[in-house]
Amino acid sequence: MSQNPSPNIIFILADDLGWADLGVYGQTDFATPHLDALAAQGVRFTQAYSNSAVCSATRFALITGRYQYHLRGGLEEPLVRTAHKYGLPPEHPTLPSLLRDAGYETALIGKWHLGSLPTFGPLKSGYQHFFGNYGGAIDYFTHKPGVGEAVPRDLYEGEVPVERVGYYTQLLANEASSWIGQRSADKPFFLSLHFTAPHWPWVGPEDEAVSRGLTDLFHYDGGNLQTYGRMVQSLDAAVGQVLQALEQQGLSENTIVVFSSDNGGERFAKTWPFTGQKTELLEGGIRVPTLLRWPARLRPQVSEQVTISMDWLPTLLAAAGVAPDPAYPPDGENILPVLEGQAPVHPRQLYWRYKAQRQRAVRDGDWKYLKINDNEFLFDVALDTLERANLKHQHPEVIERLRAQWLAWSAQFHPITDEVMTHGVTPDIQADRYAPERATRERI
Structure with a gap:
């Protein structure tokens, strides 16, 4: 056009x-x-x-x-x-x-x-x-x-x-x-x-x-x-x-x-x-x-x-x-x-990482892999918007695949080193730093 x-x-x-x-x-x-x-x-x-x-x-x-x-x-x-x-x-x-x-x-x-x-x-x-x-x-x-x-x-x-x-x-x-x-x-x-x-x-x-x-x-x-x-x-x-x-x-x-x-x-x-x-x-x-x-x-x-x-x-x-x-x-x-309707809606592979609680996430189609500290989760975010039903044991092959994808993706970029971990933390993050862990405990 x-x-x-x-x-x-x-x-x-x-x-x-x-x-x-x-x-x-x-x-x-x-x-x-x-x-x-x-x-x-x-x-x-x-x-x-x-x-x-x-x-x-x-x-x-x-x-x-x-x-x-x-x-x-x-x-x-x-x-x-x-x-x-x-x-x-x-x-x-x-x-x-x-x-x-x-x-x-x-x-x-x-x-x-x-x-x-x-x-x-x-x-x-x-x-x-x-x-x-x-x-x-x-x-x-x-x-x-x-x-x-x-x-x-x-x-x-x-x-x-x-x-x-x-x-x-x-x-x-x-x-x-x-x-x-x-x-x-x-x-x-x-x-x-x-x-x-x-x-x-x-x-x-x-x-x-x-x-x-x-x-x-x-x-x-x-x-x-x-x-x-x-x-x-x-x-x-x-x-x-x-x-x-x-x-x-x-x-x-x-x-x-x-x-x-x-x-x-x-x-x-x-x-x-x-x-x-x-x-x-x-x-x-x-x-x-x-x-x-x-x-x-x-x-x-x-x-x-x-x-x-x-x-x-x-x-x-x-x-x-x-x-x-x-x-x-x-x-x-x-x-x-x-x-514009020239292509159909299609699935994506998106990746995140965040230093607090060493969080990791992958969105691949409707699957979402989430890691908070040492706790891993697998959600179908199309069906489970609240991210409450951890499906990692029902679909071990999926979580293994997404874990490997995240590691390969992350290896392309600057690593989050100990020096990075000690910079940039502001009080608003400190105040909410335990919220992911609280959410984790609710699901364990």
């Missing part, structure tokens, strides 16, 4: 959003009308995964189209205390750099979290405009950074610190809406809109007093379901504002809009019918709500195709008529033929 004119692309990424935190995925405690409408107008995925159960590792995979373990920074999971040393190498081709070189105008508005200045940054990796935070967490009102940042606030325009007043989710929506209206009309654009919502601290748009009273950004003793709901609703409204700006410019028809999350939900998220959460390779830690709208080429549909974060580079490049860099072939897959 003709690629003339080239589509615009907006990739919207939420932070720690749970599988069922949108109405269209099962949320009943609060409404998400704008994202539900986006789902009705496009593709809603039922088997979409993140490349990791934590933030920066997934972002390495998303921007490169490859397993994050090709790069040393992708092992940190998450990239915190070593962000000055292990980031996204500026020489590595990326989704924005490949689109930029093909004539796209590129921007990142929101969270970067792929290495710190002066060595790393979005302007060094293909984005021509940047407004947002370099680190992993930012307070919603004071814009103070998270652990490991030596700056009074983590808010930048390009590589220059700036000050803004307001709730961060809304600031990002305003910036993105403005950028869409001011872009070069003679060029297609690629906008990465990476929100920090609904990542902690647990602060809603009316909670400025709470924000300014915080002494610990991790906010262990704060938050509740109602505050979390307001955070997600603010995210939903922000997405609606950006989509309205797109409509006002007359660009909706030939603009690809993708919405997803960097990993599964945190403590207040809804993940039913899955168990597990962020930092766990149970389905609740890696299955993410994912939507895609492109009226010019794709009919509204619900897709059962298994997909993962690193698929977006080859998929969006194909939509734009741009080839990947042959020296860095994607590990992800172009799923456009499936969505």
